[in-house]
Amino acid sequence: MASVSLTNVVKAFGAFKVVHGVDLDIADGEFVVLLGPSGCGKTTTLRMVAGLEDVNGGEIRIAGEVINDRAPKDRKIAMVFQNYALYPHMTVRQNMEFALKPQRLSKAEVDAKIAGVAAMLGLDVLLHRKPAQLSGGQRQRVAMGRAMVRTPEVFLFDEPLSNLDAKLRTQVRMEIAKLHKQLGTTVIYVTHDQVEAMTLADKIVIMKDGHIEQIGSPEEVFARPKNLFVATFIGSPSMNLFRMTAERGDTGTVLSSPAFSLLLPVELGAKLKPGQAVTLGVRPSDVRLAQAGDADAIEARVEVVEYLGVEALVDLRIGTQEFIAQIPASERPALDQAVKVVFNPAGLHLFDSESGQAL
Amino acid sequence: MNRLSTRQATLVYSVTGIILIIFMIPIYLILASSLKPSADMFSRPPTVFFTPTLQHYVDLFTLRPFHWNIINSLIVTLGSTVFSVTIGALGAFALSRIRHPRINDAAFWILSMRMFPPIAVVVPYYIIFKSVGLLDTPLALIIVYSTANIPLTVWLMKGFFDEVPEALEEAAQVDGYGIVEIFYRITLPLAAPGLAVCAVFCFIFSWNEFLFALMLTGSSAQTATVAVMSFWSSDAVQWGRIMAGSFIILIPGVIFVLTCQKWLVKGLTLGSVK
Amino acid sequence: MGYVNRRNRTIAGVFLLPTAAVLFLTTIYPMLYALYLSFRNYDLAKPFIPRIFVGLANFQEVLTSGPFLHSMLITFKLMGVTLFFQFVIGVGLALLVTQRLPGMAAIRTLLLIPMMISPVIVGLVWLFIYFPELGYFNYFIGLIGINPIPWITSTQWALTAIAIADIWQWTPFVMMGTAAALQSLSPEPYEAARIDGNSNIDVFLHVTLPQLKPVLISLLFLRAIDAFKIYDIIFVLTKGGPGDATETIALYIYRQSFTFWRMGVGAAASFVSLIIISVLITLFFKSMQKSAAAR
Numbered sequence: 001m002a003s004v005s006l007t008n009v010v011k012a013f014g015a016f017k018v019v020h021g022v023d024l025d026i027a028d029g030e031f032v033v034l035l036g037p038s039g040c041g042k043t044t045t046l047r048m049v050a051g052l053e054d055v056n057g058g059e060i061r062i063a064g065e066v067i068n069d070r071a072p073k074d075r076k077i078a079m080v081f082q083n084y085a086l087y088p089h090m091t092v093r094q095n096m097e098f099a100l101k102p103q104r105l106s107k108a109e110v111d112a113k114i115a116g117v118a119a120m121l122g123l124d125v126l127l128h129r130k131p132a133q134l135s136g137g138q139r140q141r142v143a144m145g146r147a148m149v150r151t152p153e154v155f156l157f158d159e160p161l162s163n164l165d166a167k168l169r170t171q172v173r174m175e176i177a178k179l180h181k182q183l184g185t186t187v188i189y190v191t192h193d194q195v196e197a198m199t200l201a202d203k204i205v206i207m208k209d210g211h212i213e214q215i216g217s218p219e220e221v222f223a224r225p226k227n228l229f230v231a232t233f234i235g236s237p238s239m240n241l242f243r244m245t246a247e248r249g250d251t252g253t254v255l256s257s258p259a260f261s262l263l264l265p266v267e268l269g270a271k272l273k274p275g276q277a278v279t280l281g282v283r284p285s286d287v288r289l290a291q292a293g294d295a296d297a298i299e300a301r302v303e304v305v306e307y308l309g310v311e312a313l314v315d316l317r318i319g320t321q322e323f324i325a326q327i328p329a330s331e332r333p334a335l336d337q338a339v340k341v342v343f344n345p346a347g348l349h350l351f352d353s354e355s356g357q358a359l
Numbered sequence: 360m361n362r363l364s365t366r367q368a369t370l371v372y373s374v375t376g377i378i379l380i381i382f383m384i385p386i387y388l389i390l391a392s393s394l395k396p397s398a399d400m401f402s403r404p405p406t407v408f409f410t411p412t413l414q415h416y417v418d419l420f421t422l423r424p425f426h427w428n429i430i431n432s433l434i435v436t437l438g439s440t441v442f443s444v445t446i447g448a449l450g451a452f453a454l455s456r457i458r459h460p461r462i463n464d465a466a467f468w469i470l471s472m473r474m475f476p477p478i479a480v481v482v483p484y485y486i487i488f489k490s491v492g493l494l495d496t497p498l499a500l501i502i503v504y505s506t507a508n509i510p511l512t513v514w515l516m517k518g519f520f521d522e523v524p525e526a527l528e529e530a531a532q533v534d535g536y537g538i539v540e541i542f543y544r545i546t547l548p549l550a551a552p553g554l555a556v557c558a559v560f561c562f563i564f565s566w567n568e569f570l571f572a573l574m575l576t577g578s579s580a581q582t583a584t585v586a587v588m589s590f591w592s593s594d595a596v597q598w599g600r601i602m603a604g605s606f607i608i609l610i611p612g613v614i615f616v617l618t619c620q621k622w623l624v625k626g627l628t629l630g631s632v633k
Numbered sequence: 634m635g636y637v638n639r640r641n642r643t644i645a646g647v648f649l650l651p652t653a654a655v656l657f658l659t660t661i662y663p664m665l666y667a668l669y670l671s672f673r674n675y676d677l678a679k680p681f682i683p684r685i686f687v688g689l690a691n692f693q694e695v696l697t698s699g700p701f702l703h704s705m706l707i708t709f710k711l712m713g714v715t716l717f718f719q720f721v722i723g724v725g726l727a728l729l730v731t732q733r734l735p736g737m738a739a740i741r742t743l744l745l746i747p748m749m750i751s752p753v754i755v756g757l758v759w760l761f762i763y764f765p766e767l768g769y770f771n772y773f774i775g776l777i778g779i780n781p782i783p784w785i786t787s788t789q790w791a792l793t794a795i796a797i798a799d800i801w802q803w804t805p806f807v808m809m810g811t812a813a814a815l816q817s818l819s820p821e822p823y824e825a826a827r828i829d830g831n832s833n834i835d836v837f838l839h840v841t842l843p844q845l846k847p848v849l850i851s852l853l854f855l856r857a858i859d860a861f862k863i864y865d866i867i868f869v870l871t872k873g874g875p876g877d878a879t880e881t882i883a884l885y886i887y888r889q890s891f892t893f894w895r896m897g898v899g900a901a902a903s904f905v906s907l908i909i910i911s912v913l914i915t916l917f918f919k920s921m922q923k924s925a926a927a928r
Contacts, residue, residue: 052529054635071636073535085526089548098544102535150534368734375729378722379740385758385801386746388769392761401767450652453644463922469652471914472660476862478883479903482890483666506659513652538643567751569865574891584753588869591757598761605754612749620742624813627748631851631921632810 002063002076002153002186003028004049010057011044011210018044020210021058026203031180031187033197036207037233042190043158045207049188050079050156062154073102078147079156083163084139086131092142093127099146117145120179137168144179157189161196173199194234198222206230228356231281231349237313240287240323242280243353246272255280259318260298265345277353284313286347287325289333290340297340302333316341389609393602400598415599416607425604428586432566434497435582439504440561444554446505447512452542454513455520456528466517470629473510480506481574488575495577503571508561511626515560518630519553520546556622563612583608664907670900677894684897691901701902703877704885711792711881712860715799719856720849722800723807728837730808731815745809747802756869759798760785763870788878791871795879798866803859807852814848815841847924854917861910882906 004026011019019041026032034042047053049060051072059066067075078099087095096114105113118124121141131139140160147155160176161169177200180187191197197204198218206213206221206229213233214226225231225239232238244255244262246269253269255262255278262280264272272278290297300316300323312332314325316339325341333339350359363371392400394411419425454466484503485494493499523546531541547554572582581589587604590597616623624632674687695701730741747755762769763784771781784794818841826836864883867873873880873888880888882902890899 050529050533051636052532054637069636072529072533077533079530079533081526081530083524083526085524085530087527087530087545098531099534146530363732363734368732371729371732371734372736375726375737375740378726378729379743382744382747382801382805385755385762386750388761389754389758403772405769405772446651446655449648453648453652456644457641457649467918469656471911471918472656474858474910474914474917475660475664476864476883476903476906476910478862478864478886479907480660480663480667482886482896482899482903483663483670485890486670486896487663487666502659505655509652509656509659538640539647542648563749567749567753569751569753570868573868584751587757588753591760591869601757602761605757608754609750612751613746616742616745616749620745623745624809627806628810628813628852628855629921631855631917631924632813632848 003061004154004186004188005061006045006049006058007061008058009045009048009055009060011041011048011053012056018210019048022207022210022212024205024212024215026186026188029184029186031189031200031202032205033201033203034188034190034205034207035194035197035233036192036213038192039209040207041210042192042205042207046156046158046188046190049075049154050077051075076153077156078150078152078154079158080143080147080160082159084131084143086139086142086146088131091128091130092123092134092145095131095142096146096149099150103150113149113151117148120148120182121145136164137172140164140172144176148179148183153186155185155187155189157187157191159191160189161191161193169196176200194236198234206233208233224358225281225349226358228279228281228351231351231358235283237284237324237326239281239283239349242282242321242323244278244280246274246276246278248274257321259321262298262343263296264348268348268350271350271359278359279351279353279356281349281351282323282343283347284324284326286344287316287323287341288327288344289325289331290342294340294342297342299338299340302335302337302339305332305335307332314339386609389602389605392598393606395599397597397599415597415603418597418600419603419607423586423590423600425583425586425607428581428583429607431497431576431580432583435500435504435572435580436562436565438497438501439508439565440558442501443505443508443512443561444558447509447557448516448547448550448554450509451513451516452520452546455517456525466514469510470514471510473507473514477507477570481571484571485574494575495580497580499575500565500568500572500580500582503575504561504565504568507564511560511564511629512557514629515557515626516550516553518625519550519556523549556619556626559615559619559622560626563615566608566611667900667903670897671904673897675895675897675900677896687897691897692905694898695901695905700877700880701882701885701905704880704882707792707877707879708861708863708881708883711796711799711863711879712857714792714796715803715860716853716856718796718800719804719807720853723804724811724845724849726804726808727811727815731812741808741812744805746805748805748809750802752802752865753869755798755802756866759794759801759866760870763794785871786875788875791875791879795863795867795870798870799860799863802866803856806856810848810852811845814845818844847920850920851917851924854913854920858910858913858917861906861913 006022006024008021008023009019010017010021022045034045036042044053048055051070055068060068062075087098090098093114096117097110100110100113118127121144123141123145126134126138126142131142134142143160161172164172173196189200201218203215204218204221205215208229214221214230221230221234225234232241242257244257247254247256249263251263252266253264253272255264298318300318302314303317304315306313307329310329311326312329314327314332316323316325351357352359393415395409396412396414399406399409454462488494488499527545528541531545536544567584569584569588572585573588576582576585583604587601587608590601590604671691672686672688673684674682675684676682726744730737730744765783765786770784775781782790784790822840823836826840862883863881867879867881867884871879873884886899886902886906889895889902
């Protein structure tokens with residue numbers, strides 16, 4: 001097992017920079033997820049750690065040693081590929097044997113390792129089959145098994161669940177979490193699916209356009225997004241955004257827009273100067289229907305109601321401002337009706353409209 | 360496409376049938392004449408029902424050393440096929456895997472070598488082989504045929520290698536294999552059908568070739584095609600023998616058409632038709 | 634240097650080098666040698682004349698004397714005629730054999746046989762068919778009252794005879810390529826046209842043909858490149874004669890080099906033909922890249 005650290009790592013294809021100086025420290029045994037939209041540089045970063053792409057600047061260390069110019073095989077890593085990359089002309093057992101062969105183990109050791117991993121993943125009955133005879137989920141398991149037999153110091157996963165259907169994805173996701181608990185090996189895991197990131201990660205690294213936007217635990221990136229990108233990227237449905245201006249009111253700082261105005265809690269208000277342009281972020285789950293006696297309720301029109309069983313998503317509109325409320329399904333209003341809503345004061349996020357940074 | 364009415368179908372069948380018969384006549388003539396007794400060869404009207412004879416085939420191997428010509432053809436054909444496919448597959452793998460903006464130009468450039476008229480290089484080959492004593496040897500033809508077969512193999516195999524996912528090679532890399540081992544343990548086995556297709560094309564081309572064989576061989580390395588042509592001038596036109604030899608020569612090509620038709624399109628149009 | 638970079642160099646060294654080396658020795662070197670010869674007075678019939686540098690004299694002879702230009706004219710004439718018929722018959726055949734009727738696949742396969750036959754065999758069987766006095770062709774046209782035609786012995790008919798043999802061998806190629814392209818077309822536009830009630834001819838001209846165009850252009854250049862090199866069939870049927878009636882560029886080079894043993898002149902003509910064919914090859918690659926981009 002080993003720690004991994006990236007210091008100012010740069011990748012460019014010709015004049016086109018795809019990773020701009022990434023810094024990242026991964027502790028021994030940590031499960032780190034690189035999360036971001038496609039083209040954000042997350043896969044390229046992973047491939048640089050694997051040694052499948054050359055590093056154009058900065059240093060990558062595994063267990064303290066700089067491994068920039070080492071061959072992939074000398075990095076003590078194993079990788080699970082997006083399309084599994086199983087050798088189609090070999091059986092499951094041969095796939096694993098092939099992965100072990102360069103380690104020059106005895107026949108008994110190889111058999112023991114394969115048997116151990118096969119038992120752990122339930123592959124015993126599949127060992128003599130070829131990849132074409134396996135289902136998607138089974139292939140995924142074999143790909144993990146092939147990586148596990150090598151007992152690497154670091155596991156690299158490149159979108160390993162993206163080819164599975166939704167149900168299987170949930171199931172395999174849980175298995176991966178269980179395996180990590182069991183093995184305790186350092187994991188770097190690339191995905192564009194925030195649910196995978198939230199459920200699996202000790203630490204999420206959110207990337208965009210080759211830059212790291214935020215590093216933090218799932219709770220941190222959800223509760224305290226550092227900027228507008230992270231705020232809207234994490235969470236589903238996305239955070240509602242309102243462009244507002246700060247004003248000094250009689251009882252404290254007030255945010256106002258043509259649609260509505262809102263009195264801020266004292267500690268938030270203290271961060272703003274009068275006249276400052278801010279973007280207010282409120283997650284749909286922090287919008288609820290006003291009850292009698294709620295001060296500061298905002299009146300909005302119901303445009304669409306999406307019934308989801310336990311909950312309902314309600315599209316609301318005030319003038320040109322649209323936003324979504326996520327409320328218990330039993331409370332859902334009728335269409336085209338005016339309703340009053342309030343924002344949960346603890347769920348208000350303020351961002352500087354110009355820089356997009358959290359305030 | 361819409362379904363045809365019975366009348367339309369009849370029309371399609373009759374037009375296609377007539378064209379088919381016209382196209383098959385020369386092939387029928389080769390086979391029929393090779394089996395026709397010499398006395399019937401030019402009887403008019405042509406005898407359709409005659410007693411077939413294998414005399415012309417027997418003559419080929421008794422009166423003429425046609426088996427030696429076939430052996431020469433086989434040596435040259437197999438030699439060039441093995442050499443071209445080996446060298447060509449290596450080059451194709453490189454062109455398929457190296458990331459370089461001008462790699463396609465390089466592939467085109469190699470392919471273009473196949474398209475140059477053979478007659479343009481026959482003179483230098485003649486002089487070069489003469490000076491190194493390779494004239495009238497199978498090796499000379501093996502070398503010359505490779506100039507057409509290697510570019511074709513490079514071009515076709517590049518297409519087959521392009522279809523092998525690079526992730527497989529990356530997986531093997533991570534597992535600790537070197538590039539050479541990855542090539543022959545992973546990539547090549549997966550592109551094996553392509554290798555067979557290339558081998559067949561090299562075989563047919565070398566087997567059928569005439570111009571270089573005529574210019575660069577004399578009596579000892581004479582191939583089957585040149586030998587059949589020589590029956591024309593030397594044997595006072597033994598049509599039976601010519602047709603018997605021709606029929607033997609056209610067998611590999613016909614087998615190829617009947618068995619691997621789907622590869623024919625890809626190979627002959629150089630991938631410009633999918 | 635990074636590992637991936639090193640690996641790429643290994644690939645270039647281990648895999649590309651053998652191909653490059655072999656192609657250099659077997660193709661580039663002879664071509665350079667041809668270039669060298671084309672500037673020399675290399676006459677094997679007169680071995681005692683020193684093989685001196687003659688500058689552009691060989692090229693001058695080739696480009697200004699009648700025979701080469703005549704052979705060029707013959708080459709392009711033959712190319713024009715054979716390509717025209719190969720495409721008209723070939724595309725027509727392709728439309729027929731792609732009809733969904735039982736037995737069509739077998740017919741298509743049988744029609745492919747001619748192009749897999751050695752051109753020298755093609756030459757020989759057509760020689761048999763054209764044979765003066767005894768040939769089948771004249772016998773059959775005699776049955777319908779046409780006088781015997783001196784196919785390969787008259788300057789008037791020899792080129793036609795060669796064209797027929799070449800059309801026979803290579804029409805299947807056009808059919809095969811067109812049929813493959815036809816079968817890869819999406820059925821939806823046809824269904825749409827049927828619903829709209831367009832006539833068959835309209836559908837062919839406005840739906841089928843535009844989609845076939847890139848393939849047909851590629852096939853056209855491939856055939857043109859081959860037609861430019863035509864040699865074996867002519868060698869068997871007429872050896873360029875009678876006189877110079879069927880002397881194409883390839884036959885001209887052959888005669889200069891191996892009949893008159895004037896290797897320098899032959900080499901110069903070879904070079905001129907290389908330049909012409911390079912243009913065709915470039916056009917072919919352009920058409921291929923274009924259709925690949927359109928796909």
